[in-house]
Amino acid sequence: xxxxxxxxxxxxxxxxxxxxxxxxxxxxxxxxxxxxxxxxxxxxxxxxxxxxxxxxxxxxxxxxxxxxxxxxxxxxxxxxxxxxxxxxxxxxxxxxxxxxxxxxxxxxxxxxxxxxxxxxxxxxxxxxxxxxxxxxxxxxxxxxxxxxxxxxxxxxxxxxxxxxxxxxxxxxxxxxxxxxxxxxxxxxxxxxxxxxxxxxxxxx
Amino acid sequence: xxxxxxxxxxxxxxxxxxxxxxxxxxxxxxxxxxxxxxxxxxxxxxxxxxxxxxxxxxxxxxxxxxxxxxxxxxxxxxxxxxxxxxxxxxxxxxxx
Numbered sequence: 561x562x563x564x565x566x567x568x569x570x571x572x573x574x575x576x577x578x579x580x581x582x583x584x585x586x587x588x589x590x591x592x593x594x595x596x597x598x599x600x601x602x603x604x605x606x607x608x609x610x611x612x613x614x615x616x617x618x619x620x621x622x623x624x625x626x627x628x629x630x631x632x633x634x635x636x637x638x639x640x641x642x643x644x645x646x647x648x649x650x651x652x653x654x655x656x657x658x659x660x661x662x663x664x665x666x667x668x669x670x671x672x673x674x675x676x677x678x679x680x681x682x683x684x685x686x687x688x689x690x691x692x693x694x695x696x697x698x699x700x701x702x703x704x705x706x707x708x709x710x711x712x713x714x715x716x717x718x719x720x721x722x723x724x725x726x727x728x729x730x731x732x733x734x735x736x737x738x739x740x741x742x743x744x745x746x747x748x749x750x751x752x753x754x755x756x757x758x759x760x761x762x763x764x
Numbered sequence: 765x766x767x768x769x770x771x772x773x774x775x776x777x778x779x780x781x782x783x784x785x786x787x788x789x790x791x792x793x794x795x796x797x798x799x800x801x802x803x804x805x806x807x808x809x810x811x812x813x814x815x816x817x818x819x820x821x822x823x824x825x826x827x828x829x830x831x832x833x834x835x836x837x838x839x840x841x842x843x844x845x846x847x848x849x850x851x852x853x854x855x856x857x858x859x860x
Contacts, residue, residue: 563835563837564835564836565790565835566833566834566835566850566852566853567783567786567787567790567834567853568854569787569791569794570787571787573856613802613804614801616801617798617801617802620794620797620798620801621798624794624798630853630854634853637854638854638856729795729798733798733799733802736802736803737802740802
């Protein structure tokens with residue numbers, strides 16, 4: 561069960577529109593390493609995770625990612641508010657505008673719609689946690705790429721910097737989660753079995 | 765660092781300042797909770813959780829009483845549904 565809190569996790573207050581930047585940042589909503597994929601990945605993986613502490617990490621990080629979807633959507637909304645038709649035509653934003661006007665649709669910067677094909681939930685704790693560590697690094701580097709594009713937009717830069725920092729913390733927590741899982745496995749061969757499925761695992 | 769004794773100060777904050785305090789305190793609680801997930805026995809983490817979650821509850825109580833609900837569980841209605849009266853967080857001109 562979830563409860564909505566009527567506030568952003570971190571303030572977003574963008575005063576100037578920038579349609580081209582909105583197109584780029586959109587990838588962190590519905591792109592291959594975006595927040596919607598992150599939330600879907602972690603909240604789906606929880607059910608096969610045998611350790612309660614690691615389920616806690618997946619639940620709490622997955623929930624925070626839902627808040628990040630809202631932050632990224634807010635950034636895009638404020639960057640595209642009151643755009644003129646001239647700005648829409650000249651910025652390249654017209655390719656998005658023709659299907660979605662200035663509504664929020666989860667897609668990559670290149671226009672590919674959000675797809676669960678960009679993520680996995682394998683039912684194997686070790687495989688899933690390695691995927692999660694990689695996902696946090698991919699999201700972090702995507703935010704780094706966005707930061708290089710918004711150096712002259714301090715309001716955007718500030719919010720993106722916050723989101724980037726969260727990827728680092730999540731990476732740390734997933735690293736600890738992997739260690740917790742491995743501590744409960746056969747130290748001579750961590751990867752001998754699926755600890756959520758095969759009999760003989762001390763975790764299951 | 766804020767302390768619990770700042771309740772009186774919270775009462776006098778404008779909407780924007782109190783919302784900023786709630787956002788930063790809420791963030792601190794999120795961060796500590798995530799740390800405690802993998803360090804459930806850490807005494808420093810546990811005492812920080814106590815301090816900040818208490819401060820957050822106090823700030824949210826004051827905010828909701830003065831400026832409107834943050835969740836559907838604390839809506840005080842005066843003849844109409846107050847949940848939809850204040851701006852949503854992405855709307856410009858919103859203090860939150």
